[in-house]
Amino acid sequence: MLRIVEGSFGACKVERGRVEMERIRRFEDLEVFQKARELCKNVYSITNKEPFKSDYRFVQQIRAAAGSVMDNIAEGYERNGNKEFVNFLYIAKGSCGEVRSQLLRVHDVGFIDKDTFEKLYINAQEIGRMIYHLAQMIKQNGSPGVKYT
Numbered sequence: 001m002l003r004i005v006e007g008s009f010g011a012c013k014v015e016r017g018r019v020e021m022e023r024i025r026r027f028e029d030l031e032v033f034q035k036a037r038e039l040c041k042n043v044y045s046i047t048n049k050e051p052f053k054s055d056y057r058f059v060q061q062i063r064a065a066a067g068s069v070m071d072n073i074a075e076g077y078e079r080n081g082n083k084e085f086v087n088f089l090y091i092a093k094g095s096c097g098e099v100r101s102q103l104l105r106v107h108d109v110g111f112i113d114k115d116t117f118e119k120l121y122i123n124a125q126e127i128g129r130m131i132y133h134l135a136q137m138i139k140q141n142g143s144p145g146v147k148y149t
Contacts (some may be wrong), residue, residue, distance in 0.1 A: 036070035036092070039123055043099070048121070052111040059098040062102040068095035069093035069127065082138050089135040096128040 027033050043066040046052060047059040058111025069092045100121055107117040 018020055027074045028146045030073065030077070030134075032127060032134055033073045033077075035123070035127050036066075036073055036096075036132065038114060039099070039120070039127060040066040042120055042123070046112055046116060047108070052106065055111075058102075058106075062099065062106070065102060067093050068092065069131075071098065071130070082142060086135045086138050089131050089138075093128050093131040093135075096124055098132065100128075112146040 024030060040063075043062055047063060053059060072092035072095060076085040076092070079085055079088065088093045103112075103117060103121050103124065106112050107114070112120075
């Protein structure tokens with residue numbers, strides 16, 4: 001029996017209980033990178049609106065944290081091997097936690113409404129879990145990328 005399963009690192013084949021990763025040729029192909037990119041776009045969107053956009057330091061801080069999530073996934077992927085990739089994934093996960101913390105502050109001071117907060121917060125939680133699972137998979141089985149096989 002063969003079925004395709006979507007995961008945090010692209011599509012994988014499950015055959016007779018064995019998981020085989022389809023080759024990821026670019027960091028842009030990683031689903032977790034795509035979701036981190038979307039989170040970054042959403043953070044930029046909320047920081048372009050009043051009253052948030054008037055708090056320049058806070059705007060810079062949350063934008064930097066959101067950008068760091070996707071940037072560290074990309075940089076880690078482009079490094080020389082699995083150990084460095086995993087290290088950068090954990091840095092990205094830390095930045096994702098920073099974004100969640102900042103979203104709490106943003107909501108607490110009334111810069112975003114409850115629905116926007118919940119959507120972004122849940123998205124950031126999901127990305128953090130995806131990063132963790134990708135790092136665990138790489139540590140246990142090797143990377144999904146062509147350059148690592």
